[in-house]
Every structure is written in C-alpha cells, then in structure tokens.
Amino acid sequence: MSHRSRLAGFIIDCRTDDLDAAADFWSQALGVRIADRDAGDDSAEYQQFGDTPGDLHIEVQKVDHDSRVHLDIESDDVDAEAARLEALGARRIAFVKRWWVMEAPTGQRFCVVRMKHPERGAPPTEWD
Template identity: 70%
Template sequence: MPHKSRLAGFIIDCRTDDLKAAAEFWSQALGYPVGEHTQEDEAEYYKLDDTAADLHVEVQKVSHASRVHLDIEADDIDAEADRLEKLGAKRIAFVRRWWVMEAPSGQRFCVVRMRDRPNGAPPNEWP
C-alpha cells in the first residue's frame, strides 16, 4: 500500500540540567526564537519557531550523550519503518508514538507521525 514521508526536522539532544539555557543557545545560534515548552513524564522539549521550510526543530533533554538526530515523518509509520529496513536500517525501539531507528552507518533517527505543514516540502510518495 502506498504511503508518504518527508524530512520532519531536527532534534537537538542535550544532556543538561538547564534545558532553557540550551534552548536559548540554539535559538541564538540558529536565529529561530524559542517557542513552546513541553514536559510530559520524563520528556522535556523546547520547540524553535519560524524555521526554514517549516521544519520542526526541537531542543530535547536526554540522559544519553548530546547529539543531533533527524526525524522522518510519515502518514504510515510502520510502512515507512518497513521501507527503511529494506534499505538496511534497523528498528531499535517503539517509543510513545514513534520508531527509533538506526541507519546502516550507525546514526539514530526517528520515524514520527506526519503533521500538517502547509509551508513544508511536499512529501515523497512510496509504492
């Protein structure tokens, strides 16, 4: 069954005790204002607003080493994970509402549910 996917954006993982300061740094470094703060259970994020091409850029508090990862959004996350596995990726874990995956070269990334982004790039359609 066909499905659609596209780059959703970038998540800046920060192992820090002061996520607000980290969000302010990345806001100033990238030129995007700090937006909504979200905290649910152990997850804590600051969204950066007014990004180029309406990309989702988020500063996230983590317990692992700091890094940057990308998110791919799809209208069918299981079909997209299947497609990526055929390309050599591995499923690592299903977390809340998304798949954490690993590229053949070792980079972690997530497959998340597609959101409406009227100013975003059109999604790719896969057979």
Template identity: 70%
Template sequence: MAHRSRLAGFIIDCNSDDHAAAADFWSQALGFEKEQHYVEEGAEYTNLTGTPSDLQVEVQQVSHESRVHLDIETDDQDAEVARLEALGAKRIAWVKRWWVMEAPTGQRFCVVKMRHPEKGAKPNDW
C-alpha cells in the same frame, strides 16, 4: 501499501540539567525564536520557529549523550519503517509514539507521525 514521508526536521538532544539554558543557546545560535516549551513523560522540549521550509527544530532533554538527530515524518509509520528496513535500517526501540531507527552507517533517527501534511515541503509518495 502506498504512503508518504519526508524530512520533518532536526532534534537537538541535550544531556543537561538546565533545559532553559540549552534552549536559549540553540535559539540564539541558530537565530530561531523559542515558540513552545512543554514537558512530556518527564522530559522537557522547546520548539524553535522561523526555520527554513517549516522544518521542525526542537531542543530535547535526554539522558543519553548529547547529539543531533533527524526525524522522518510519515502518514503510515509501519509502512515507512518497513521501507527503511528494506534499505538496511534497523529498529532500535518504540518510544512514546515514534520508532527510533538506526541507519546502516550507525546514525540514529526517528520515524514520527506526520503532523501537518499541508505545510512544508511536498512529501515523497512511496
């Protein structure tokens, strides 16, 4: 099945009891404005704006170790996951509304639903 995907952005996973301080640090460190703070299913998130090519950069409260991961967005999550599995990635878990995947080299990343196909870089056609 034909589908489209592209790099959505980078998620800064912070294992911290002070989400506001973490969001302030990353906003100032990267020179991006804090746009939207929200809580979903017990976790806090802050979107940062002013990013190159409209990439999503988000500070996320997590319970695992702090790290940075990337998101790949797609208009067909099942097809994109299958494509990535054919390249050697493996599924780790379905979380809320996205797949956590692991590259053959061990890095974790997420496959998320494309939010704004009309914005940002042109998606790849597969």
C-alpha cells in the same frame, strides 16, 4: 498500500540540567525563536523553535544519553516507513510511544514519527 514521508526536522538532544540555557544557546546560534518554553510531557522535556528555515521542526530535548543531533522522518504510516527503511538497510531499535527509533546502516540514530501537518512545508514523497 502506498504511504508518504519526508524530512520533518532536527532534534538537538542535550544531556543537561538546564534546558532553558540549552534552548537559549541554540535559539541564538540558529537565529530562531523559542516557540514554546513549556512544551513536553511526563517523560520528555523539550522546547520547540518557531519561524524555522523551510518550516522544519527543530527542537531542543533534554535527554539522559550523550548529546547529539538526530533527524526525524515523518510519515502518514510509521510502520510502513520503518519497513521501507529496513529494506534499505536500517534497523529498528525501539518503538517509543508513537514512533520508531531507527539506526542507519552507517550507525546514525533517527526517528520515524507521525506526520502532523502534511499541508505545510515541502510535499511528502509517495512510496508504493
């Protein structure tokens, strides 16, 4: 069965006690506005940016690990996309709530997440 995927955007992971200050810095550095200062849930704190280039999803996220930037690939079938990426040499690290944390053969971590708005942004690639 085929599925679709595409680059969703970038997550700026920040090990910080002041998420507002981190979001303010990245908002000004990237020239984008903070769309929702109160986003997040019980296990994650983040702030999303609006009016981003190419309608990419860009957010600042408070984390416990070292600060880094990671990308998200969105798909209408996260398990099929994770399997496709494994066939290319990636490996699954963990399933978190609704997404896979993956590691590229070159060591970079990234996530495979559920596609939220297939009608917006660049058209997704269809994979067999």
